[in-house]
Amino acid sequence: MDKHKPTNRIDKIDLENDYNKLNENPFPVEIFPKEIQEIIFEVSNVFKFNIDYLGAGILAAVSAAIGRSHQLEVKTGWLIKGNLFIIIVGRPGDAKTPALNFCINPINKQDNLYFSEYNKLMDEYEKGLEDKTENKDQLKKPCLKKILMNDYTPEALIQTLNHNKNGVCIVSDEFIGLLKNMNRYNNSGEEESLLTYWSGNTISKDRTSTRSIRITDPFVALIAGIQVGVLNSLAKGNKSSNGFIDRLLFVYPYKFEKIQWNNNSIDEIHLTNYNNIISNLINLKNDNHESVVKLKIEKKAHEYLNRWQNNNKTDDLFDYERSISVKLEDYVYRFALILQIMNSTIKNNENKSEVQLPAIKGGIKLYDYFFYNAMKVRDQLAPKNYLDNLTPLKKVILKDLPNKFSKKESIEIACKEINGKPRISKRSLHTLLKDEKLFIRVSQGEYEKVVKD
Template sequence: MNNLYINRRNPHTPPIPACGLIEDDPEEFEEDLLSDSPTFPLEIFPDAIRNIIEALEEYENFNVDFTSASFLTVFAAAMGNTWSVRFMTGWIDRPIIYMVLVGSPSCGKTPPLQQAVAPLLKIDSEYDRIYCKEIEAYHKWERMSAKQREKNSLPEEMAVPVRKCHVVVDSTLEALIGALRDNPRGVLTYKDEIDSLLSNFNRYNGSDEGYFLSLFSGTPFKYSRKSNNEHIFLPKPYCSIIGTTQPGRLSEQFGGKRMLNGFSSRFLKVYPEINEMPAWNDTDMPDDILAQWETIIRKVVGFTLTTDQEGNVISRELPFSSEAKLRVNRWKIEVSNAEYSATDSDAVRALCGKLETYLIRLCLVIQIMRGICDGVSMEIIDIESAERAILLTEYFRTMEERISPELETGMLDTRYTELLGNLGDSFATREILREAQKLGISRASIFRFLKEGGSGFITKDAHGRYCKIDISK
């Protein structure tokens, strides 16, 4: 089973004998490589959630990958700080997920995301009605004199009401920090277009991106709000992120420096192969389908966040069973470590590290999903959750490989200059593939590069052989 996770990533790649006599023809394999698009492994979900996703596909023509990724992220956000997972003594993590849905305009990214987030937004609207009454009473108290308060049997001191929420849609970091302060359970940053969040990075003080790098780890940090000279300390911040983008924006949003500093690898990316607009369906979906999703989310939110006497969050901590821990350790050795050792690319190595982090978090999310929907134990991570999490982690690895040609467009000039400099005036396909691997450039990108004439710098000389063009002539 372990070899499956290595081989399934490039199922169309021909074997290369140790003698190196095989000659790859990019025109022969490029189409297969570029069309290889995995499907979200629905078997990681309990039947209750899987049935909802399949119903949305059947009646609403929602893309399964977009719906599944949205449901996964929203469920994790509903969990927030309520649960944590302990893999090792010094490794205690929470289900923080950064997710981006990638697709062309009008391909159907937004509707699944809206349906997934809807229950949390509905709960927030209920919170808002309570808050409006509380803030109205506070302002009324504030306008009273001490005698009037005494006459109306009101307290001498009254705390300012806080706005509870699960979802933040404001694009500013300051608004997000305020929401995190007021909601120790945690929040979901929800952006239909993720660019509305990323475009604000470094707009004011040059540090927004750094805060989101830290928020991913959930480590404590301080924030100063210059608008009112307020200093906020967040001992246990929880913030998940979900939004959509288009393939043409990926290089700007996640390429270049953001591939190298680990920002890009913090985002799980879902980029299914979609070649036509979603169809309309004449059959109405049963009314109770979405109600079932809301019921599941309300069950998760219904678990009260525990705090100590000083107000510090105390998560329900799940350890790994010995069997689950052995399975995860075997995956690390046979898959993650192998991937890391096989490349010199800092971007690929950063991805290996972040996928290890996500594997542990996904074990927790899947275990709680199974507990909420199927009644299994929510006290320990079992082997079934570990197996499902590994399957899901490898799906996201394959998605990253599918998306890497789009990301690399922001880095191609420098790396392809270095690549061509490492090759002779004439070279074979196997030679450029070998040098590309050293630089962390994917096979799919090389096949595109060769087929398109290397941006005008190379030409095909014979079957499987290319030569550089002397631009000085």
């Protein structure tokens, strides 16, 4: 048989992707290399974990494994790290935690090795302190290496960052509990600390009783869970106005399904492959964690990205839409960096100096996915006295639409071009039509205003 002759064989992964796309706003699994896609679908089929949770969890695990070792140089002097702040939304019993545990398990294994080595060094150190013949001035107390942090104080986080130059990833089952815990120790507010970590700005801590610490290039990532019922807690304080919420990447599946128990078992090869992939990413960095590999964006990929960004904006339909869009545009760089390093490492090729077009396109798909979810969360946090809080553009579009209209008519009216650009995007219109405080869907593709003219 001619090996170059095309066959009619159907790719199982392609079928899984096609099925996944039947959901509304599915996690774009196709952005990953086939090796990762295969793992996601296999684990989902066996354990019945939500694909959104697995996709986002693996994205977070890869980000944490890379750390600050590889950064994207957008322009001279403008470096971007791949740290992500991911919030997984679900109900009790939706297996958020088990899905996340699977994703970060290879990193936990590495942290276990670090801890074993630390204990050995501590035993030697303590033995040296007890040895009367030992020159105690020459003894150096060992420091614990680690990548993941769960329960900590702000001071402990700073100390850990000081000892782990490649950075850390905060993991928490309950995001609201994490914020409350941080606020116990930080009078300036939990959001301000996390905003600093998100931006990667220099952290400087000065205390009269201890030595000062200065971390010039910190890497702090975050992945945490939150229950649907407490989402409104995110609207309290300054979180809605200081840009804090808009920096969070919400994983909010279209529908929640009860986990069905079964006797299925997973092929060990998938677990081995995933563990090897994450281990290889961790091992990309040098032992001293000091050097950083700088990647540039390939010319054609950069041109594609610029065209997308320049055409990405229409007039804002919601007060918070612009802030969400701007923060997520910044995230596209981070997504693309992560995807490029992941793909290069799995394929074991030499292209680890440039971010190429497939990674950029994957980053844009993630932008679309997380934008939809951010708008979904923001809609739930919106004031209930709704009509008085509409933006001017939203009021105009609401007035322009007839009392009864079809989806096609709404596109023609709301998305009409002004100065060569649509008044709003179809995506924004889709979100608007789902607002049950303004519209009722009377049948497929047919709508009616709640408050009629």
